[in-house]
Amino acid sequence: MATMSAVHPEIADKKTEDKESVPEDDPHSLKVKPIYVLSARAESLGPIKVEHIQEDPRPGDDRDIDNAGRRGKKKKRRGQNKKRPRDVRQDDSEKICMAIMRSAPCPYGDSCRFSHDLKGYMATRPTDIVELKEAMGGACPNYKNNGYCIYGAMCRVGSSHVTKTGQNLRNEQATATKKDSVCLEEKDASSLSNGKNSPENSPPVSDFNSGNILPRDVQSQLRKNKYPFQCKRHFEAREKEKEARLDVKDDCTEEKVKTSSKEVTIDSTGAFNGIDSSEIKNATSPTISSFTPIDELKTKKIIDFSNKVYVAPLTTVGNLPFRRIMKQFGADITCGEMALSTNLLSGQASEWALLKRHPSEDIFGIQLAAAHPDQYTRVSELVEKYTDVDFVDLNLGCPLDLLCDKGAGAALMMRERKLKGSLEGMSNNLSCSITVKMRTGWNIHKPFAHELVPKIQSWNIDGLAAIMIHGRSRLQRYKLDANWDYISQVANESKNIPKIPIIGNGDIFSYSEYKEKVLAHDNLSTTAMLGRGALIKPWLPTEIKEKRDWDISATERLEILKNFVRHGLEHWGSDQQGINNTRRFLLEWLSFLHRYVPVGLLEVLPQKINQRPPLYIQGRNDLETLFLSPHASDWVKISELLLGPVGDDFAFRPKHKSTSYETNG
Numbered sequence: 048m049a050t051m052s053a054v055h056p057e058i059a060d061k062k063t064e065d066k067e068s069v070p071e072d073d074p075h076s077l078k079v080k081p082i083y084v085l086s087a088r089a090e091s092l093g094p095i096k097v098e099h100i101q102e103d104p105r106p107g108d109d110r111d112i113d114n115a116g117r118r119g120k121k122k123k124r125r126g127q128n129k130k131r132p133r134d135v136r137q138d139d140s141e142k143i144c145m146a147i148m149r150s151a152p153c154p155y156g157d158s159c160r161f162s163h164d165l166k167g168y169m170a171t172r173p174t175d176i177v178e179l180k181e182a183m184g185g186a187c188p189n190y191k192n193n194g195y196c197i198y199g200a201m202c203r204v205g206s207s208h209v210t211k212t213g214q215n216l217r218n219e220q221a222t223a224t225k226k227d228s229v230c231l232e233e234k235d236a237s238s239l240s241n242g243k244n245s246p247e248n249s250p251p252v253s254d255f256n257s258g259n260i261l262p263r264d265v266q267s268q269l270r271k272n273k274y275p276f277q278c279k280r281h282f283e284a285r286e287k288e289k290e291a292r293l294d295v296k297d298d299c300t301e302e303k304v305k306t307s308s309k310e311v312t313i314d315s316t317g318a319f320n321g322i323d324s325s326e327i328k329n330a331t332s333p334t335i336s337s338f339t340p341i342d343e344l345k346t347k348k349i350i351d352f353s354n355k356v357y358v359a360p361l362t363t364v365g366n367l368p369f370r371r372i373m374k375q376f377g378a379d380i381t382c383g384e385m386a387l388s389t390n391l392l393s394g395q396a397s398e399w400a401l402l403k404r405h406p407s408e409d410i411f412g413i414q415l416a417a418a419h420p421d422q423y424t425r426v427s428e429l430v431e432k433y434t435d436v437d438f439v440d441l442n443l444g445c446p447l448d449l450l451c452d453k454g455a456g457a458a459l460m461m462r463e464r465k466l467k468g469s470l471e472g473m474s475n476n477l478s479c480s481i482t483v484k485m486r487t488g489w490n491i492h493k494p495f496a497h498e499l500v501p502k503i504q505s506w507n508i509d510g511l512a513a514i515m516i517h518g519r520s521r522l523q524r525y526k527l528d529a530n531w532d533y534i535s536q537v538a539n540e541s542k543n544i545p546k547i548p549i550i551g552n553g554d555i556f557s558y559s560e561y562k563e564k565v566l567a568h569d570n571l572s573t574t575a576m577l578g579r580g581a582l583i584k585p586w587l588p589t590e591i592k593e594k595r596d597w598d599i600s601a602t603e604r605l606e607i608l609k610n611f612v613r614h615g616l617e618h619w620g621s622d623q624q625g626i627n628n629t630r631r632f633l634l635e636w637l638s639f640l641h642r643y644v645p646v647g648l649l650e651v652l653p654q655k656i657n658q659r660p661p662l663y664i665q666g667r668n669d670l671e672t673l674f675l676s677p678h679a680s681d682w683v684k685i686s687e688l689l690l691g692p693v694g695d696d697f698a699f700r701p702k703h704k705s706t707s708y709e710t711n712g
């Protein structure tokens with residue numbers, strides 16, 4: 048594990064053994080023009096507070112890769128930083144009840160857990176956050192864009208819409224154009240910022256403009272385990288049947304009859320026992336693990352991923368405000384963060400919030416992770432009924448122990464029978480496209496995607512629109528370069544052009560790399576699938592579409608962050624809680640953004656994702672220098688430029704370790 052002395056350049060300097068000398072010709076060292084290379088940290092950045100120091104952003108001692116048994120003396124839990132600091136929560140009793148803010152009677156009366164003392168609140172109400180107000184152009188973005196800000200007196204830029212007595216103004220003209228706002232205000236007020244959710248695990252969401260909201264009564268049924276799933280009985284019956292024929296090899300019985308029909312019409316009585324094939328018109332597969340006696344499925348929509356920029360699912364950082372930025376820079380397809388089926392099935396609001404879609408997301412998918420066909424099947428039934436999505440992605444790539452230990456994520460790649468059942472369950476419940484996102488295998492030495500992909504293709508899953516392959520194994524995580532030759536080999540296994548497009552993924556960081564990695568392999572889909580590249584260079588879709596390296600200025604980059612904050616205030620709220628959440632997610636993003644080295648500083652173009660810059664570099668102005676800082680304390684400073692000062696006890700540690708240069712081990 049990196050020590051504090053390795054963390055901090057100034058301190059690290061004192062320990063000569065921590066100094067890294069990168070050979071001149073090392074392909075993993077980034078060539079920066081000498082005038083921007085410094086021998087010490089830029090003075091303009093000022094002193095660093097010790098409590099803000101993050102873990103070493105440089106490659107550490109990675110010993111648990113693939114051959115852990117041989118090299119791995121020091122077993123680390125990798126991938127996520129545990130024990131990150133949390134924000135202090137504001138007590139509910141300090142927040143004003145949403146009903147009171149609307150001058151409406153509170154249905155909970157005296158038992159309401161929020162304060163009804165608006166007058167008292169107004170006497171001590173904090174003033175607007177100056178930095179935030181300035182960054183937002185002088186007014187609350189919620190009021191400005193929607194004509195009404197549901198945070199009322201609690202809005203931290205509320206002076207534009209709150210009177211001295213606490214009355215919350217409404218701009219009728221603007222609200223009339225936002226019909227959604229009223230229904231959200233009425234329906235969802237209690238699940239907003241002063242709802243039950245804890246700030247970190249489940250940031251409450253209040254977006255006026257985004258869809259895919261689970262109805263209250265359904266959420267309540269799910270919580271009580273009373274939701275009348277129509278596929279469930281069938282699934283259980285099917286499982287019993289399977290158990291009864293344990294001696295029969297799974298694959299041979301299920302392969303029998305297949306049609307490629309796009310329409311499934313199934314007995315609406317919901318009775319599985321006794322159903323026979325005559326009752327099933329055009330069923331995809333009569334031996335499926337879960338027939339769907341719900342509404343008649345519409346014709347399956349197949350998404351064409353070719354020639355498009357697709358922003359991959361990105362837990363935490365691929366949130367809705369970030370995706371809006373990606374759309375503004377030309378991304379064609381976006382996807383929600385991985386949602387855990389168990390949490391969706393228990394009606395967890397924070398998990399359902401991950402499925403939200405902004406109107407600008409015109410081709411939008413969600414990603415599900417589960418370990419069992421039953422879960423995929425039931426969630427699909429809910430997704431079909433209560434959301435509007437263009438595709439649902441099945442996660443076969445998540446490397447986290449939390450998932451893999453249960454047989455989900457990358458571990459599901461090795462459980463073919465479950466995988467097949469899951470895909471069939473999805474196919475029979477969804478009218479949108481289905482995609483699968485996998486890694487090369489478990490272990491770098493024995494990749495098996497080339498065996499699995501042809502099998503998946505042979506299952507003839509109706510609606511399967513694409514298979515994405517991240518060119519690394521589960522144990523590899525982000526080490527070494529993604530293996531694009533192997534990805535291409537996988538596509539070759541399915542003779543000639545694969546029936547289902549294969550989309551390669553890994554390390555695309557510039558137009559020229561898109562050309563080298565994607566276009567150079569003519570058996571792969573022409574999709575530019577971006578992960579960290581989109582996080583580090585959110586303007587990457589524009590670069591790819593315009594075939595250029597964009598020397599974007601620091602001021603333009605600050606504008607991007609302002610837009611993120613604006614979207615953040617709409618999504619997470621403009622009260623203190625919403626601002627705390629916006630700051631947290633901004634900081635998570637900044638833990639990636641600092642890795643961009645401006646084009647104008649480079650001796651050799653373009654920057655590659657895994658190239659390490661020299662230890663100290665400066666930009667062409669102070670802001671650019673600040674953006675280059677790998678120190679969490681400086682990211683906090685950037686957040687303060689936009690969201691105002693943090694408290695003395697504020698600390699930040701990024702969630703993902705993939706923020707660091709985990710390369711070339």
Ligand SMILES: Cc1cc2nc3c(=O)[nH]c(=O)nc-3n(C[C@H](O)[C@H](O)[C@H](O)COP(=O)(O)O)c2cc1C
Binds near residue numbers: 363364444553580
């Ligand atoms: C911060 C972060 C979060 C991620 N979250 C997910 C996720 O929720 N689901 C998923 O399938 N992959 C996830 N990935 C993997 C990416 O989608 C992508 O496959 C991977 O980063 C390789 O692409 P890249 O080299 O362009 O980053 C995540 C990656 C990062 C860096």
Ligand SMILES: [Zn+2]
Binds near residue numbers: 145146163
């Ligand atoms: Zn109340």
Ligand SMILES: [Zn+2]
Binds near residue numbers: 199
């Ligand atoms: Zn407001």
